[in-house]
Amino acid sequence: MASERSVVLDRVLRYRTSLTLIVVTVATLVLAILVYPDTSSTATPQPYSVIVNAQPSSPPFVYRSVAVHLERAAGTSDAYVLVATITGTGNPSGAVVTVRLPKGATVRCKDDGQSCTTSSVGGVPSVTFGCFTAFLAPCLGFSASKPLRFTAAIDGVLLGWSTTNVSAIAQLPSVDTASAPGATANACGAACPADMAFTVIYDVPDGGYDWANGPPPLHDSPLTWRGALAGWSAIVITGTNNDAASSVADDQFYAAALLGIAGGALIGSIQEFMDTEADAREEESTEHDTSAAPAV
DSSP states (O other): OHHHHHHHHHHHHHHHHHHHHHHHHHHHHHHHHHHOOOOOOOOOOOEEEEEEEEEOOOOOOOOEEEEEEEEEEOOSSEEEEEEEEEEEESGGGGGGEEEEEETTTTTSSBTTTTTEEEETTTTTTEEEEEOOOOTTTTTTTOOBBBBBBEEEESSOOBBSSESSSSSEEEEEEEESSSSOOSSSSOOOOGGGGGTOOEEEOOOOOOOOOEEEOOOSSSTTTEEEEEEGGGOOOOOEEEEOHHHHHHHHHHHHHHHHHHHHEEEEEEEEHHHHHHHHHHHHHHHHHHHHHHHHOOOO
C-alpha cells in the first residue's frame, strides 16, 4: 500500500506543473462563463388595434380623449390588466371602444355583458367597453372630472412591450374610427373631433432607454405616448440603454480575455505534460542502459 502511495505521489509531483495549468484552465473558463453577459435578443410584441366608435345617445357623446393602459401581472410575461379610460361630454352611453387583440390571446371582462363584452371573429379576439346597461358603476356620476374607466384581463400573448437590460421594443397600436364592429355601434364620425387625444401607457420600469424609430415617450415611467387621434399610427419603437450596452461590451471583452488566458493555460498544460513524458522516457532509457551494461 505504501509503495502504491509513493508511486501516486511521485506522479503528482512529476506532473504538478501540468496539473496546476489544468486547474487554472478550468477556473478561468468558469470565470469567463460567469462574466459573459446575457445577450438574449428582445422579442417583438404582437400588434393590436383600438377601435373608437359611437352609438346613438341623447345628448350625443363627444370624445375628448381615450387612453389605453397595459400593466403586466407580476412574475409573468404574457398576462396583463387592460384599463381603458374615456373622457368626453354628453351621455356616456354613446361611448364604445373596442380593443382588437392578436390571435391566441385570452380576454376576460370584469363585468361581462354590462360594461364589457368579448367576441372572436376569424380567431381574432376582441374586447368592447361601453355603458351597455343603465346604472353601471363605471358610468354613474360621469363628468369632466370623473372619466369612464373599464378593466379587462388579457393573457396568452406578448403585448405592448418587451425589454432586456440593454434594449426595449414598444408596439404602439393602430387606431380606427371608421369601422363599426358592433351591431349597435356606428363609425365615430362627429363624436371623434380631430383634436381628441389618444394615450398609450405601458407600466415599464424606467430602464434609461434612448428611443428611436418613432416618437419618444412623454414619460419614461410608466412609458407614456400621447398624440392627436387624427395623426396616430401604429409603429414599433426601439429603445437602447447605452450605459448597459457599454457595460455589456466591457463584460464581453473581459470574458474574451479570460478565454484567451484559459486557452494559453490549456496549451501550456499539454506542452508541459508532453515534455514531462519525454523526460520520463529518457530517464527510463538511461536507467535501462545502465543496468544492462556488463560489469567490468
